[in-house]
Amino acid sequence: MSSPSSAETFPVSTPAAAQIFTTLLSQGPLTRLEVGRRAGLSAAAVTKAVRPLIEAGYLVEDTDEDARPAPGRPASLVRVDGGRALFIGLKVTGEEIIGVLTDLCCRILLARHLPLPAPHPEAVLAAAGDLVQELLTEADGFGVRVAGLGIAVSGDVDRSEGVVRYSPFLDWREVPLGELAATTTGLPVTVDNDVRALTVAEQWFGAGVGLSDFAVVTVGAGIGCGLVVHGRVVAGAHGVAGEIGHVTVDPAGPPCHCGNRGCVEAIAGDAAIVQRVREATGLEVTDAAHAAALAHQGVAAAREAYARAGEAIGRGIATVANLLGPERVIISGEGLAAYDLFAEQIREAFAEAAFGSAAQCDVQTRPLPFEEWARGAAATAIQSFTGSHPR
Ligand SMILES: [Zn+2]
Numbered sequence: 001m002s003s004p005s006s007a008e009t010f011p012v013s014t015p016a017a018a019q020i021f022t023t024l025l026s027q028g029p030l031t032r033l034e035v036g037r038r039a040g041l042s043a044a045a046v047t048k049a050v051r052p053l054i055e056a057g058y059l060v061e062d063t064d065e066d067a068r069p070a071p072g073r074p075a076s077l078v079r080v081d082g083g084r085a086l087f088i089g090l091k092v093t094g095e096e097i098i099g100v101l102t103d104l105c106c107r108i109l110l111a112r113h114l115p116l117p118a119p120h121p122e123a124v125l126a127a128a129g130d131l132v133q134e135l136l137t138e139a140d141g142f143g144v145r146v147a148g149l150g151i152a153v154s155g156d157v158d159r160s161e162g163v164v165r166y167s168p169f170l171d172w173r174e175v176p177l178g179e180l181a182a183t184t185t186g187l188p189v190t191v192d193n194d195v196r197a198l199t200v201a202e203q204w205f206g207a208g209v210g211l212s213d214f215a216v217v218t219v220g221a222g223i224g225c226g227l228v229v230h231g232r233v234v235a236g237a238h239g240v241a242g243e244i245g246h247v248t249v250d251p252a253g254p255p256c257h258c259g260n261r262g263c264v265e266a267i268a269g270d271a272a273i274v275q276r277v278r279e280a281t282g283l284e285v286t287d288a289a290h291a292a293a294l295a296h297q298g299v300a301a302a303r304e305a306y307a308r309a310g311e312a313i314g315r316g317i318a319t320v321a322n323l324l325g326p327e328r329v330i331i332s333g334e335g336l337a338a339y340d341l342f343a344e345q346i347r348e349a350f351a352e353a354a355f356g357s358a359a360q361c362d363v364q365t366r367p368l369p370f371e372e373w374a375r376g377a378a379a380t381a382i383q384s385f386t387g388s389h390p391r
Helices: 015-027 032-039 043-055 121-140 177-185 194-205 264-268 270-281 288-296 300-324 334-353 356-360 370-386
Strands: 059-063 076-080 086-092 096-103 108-115 146-153 156-158 163-167 172-175 189-193 214-218 224-229 328-332 362-365
Touching (some): 015 032, 015 076, 043 059, 086 194, 086 370, 096 121, 108 121, 121 146, 121 177, 146 194, 146 370, 189 194, 214 300, 224 300, 264 300, 270 300, 288 300, 334 362
Parallel strands (some): 214 328, 328 362
Antiparallel strands (some): 156 163
């Protein structure tokens, strides 16, 4: 097993160098000229940053014989050597931990699921330790060391301290997960909010590639939102940003677990939909899948609950669009399974509440399985390792 004491340092010392590496990671292979253009940096800055990374084997140069800018001077393409380091990403839900082993390019090499007996911190830590151990054993077969572990948890997460301040779905408060997991696994650990982690993966490899301003909205147990502004994933001054789930859309609406009324989540979260269908039908609705099944069978009260949820989500997205003007909003999350039940209402409410040209924002849906969230967690570990996350 790797230990933090044996960890080598990544040869990047400036924000510009980190940006060049990230550009190559998400958009490479590229010529030096093109990296500089996309990162908005000079050729001299690119040359200076690339040299030590090639020497250390994190970048490789391929000579492309077909792209000669001048006779006798082939333009060489620079790319990240994915096999140079491995990373582990974990996504914690209330029921299971999903773990992935990735390479430095954040490509998933292996994925594992481990059910959780209970979501309390001790049980999660024990299961995470087992899962990491299993993935480290598998990593031995690749002959490359694991350079970092990323853990994605829902709720208010302080990444810089590695502390989960408050996770309503896990019922955690002030859990120093980073420190505990580092002791258990011996790896450098990055802990981040799960939607923010997913947003990093979308920015690097998904529907956000090349966009400077976009948002990821997740629907399901909670309603989450990750924001990218001027090319950076926003964490906010207190680690809470993009809490679209707690935007008030109906001040007279149902109470929310946060203490307010009529939040998007209090209308459109799984528990809110289940509760509403239960009250309206008198049926013992067990979970969101059951509520969706009733709606698909044509039960009017169930259909109405989803319509109302869609309206709340659409208004929440319009609030994001009006405040930040993203080029694109990507809707994802396990709640997409019922998307046909509220897609129309989301679009209508969004179009109605979006101001002026904010309505031109491209709203897309993207089903992303939990492995992609775990991949996002690995991406946060890669950010920490490569120094591409501002401290
Ligand atoms: Zn709330």
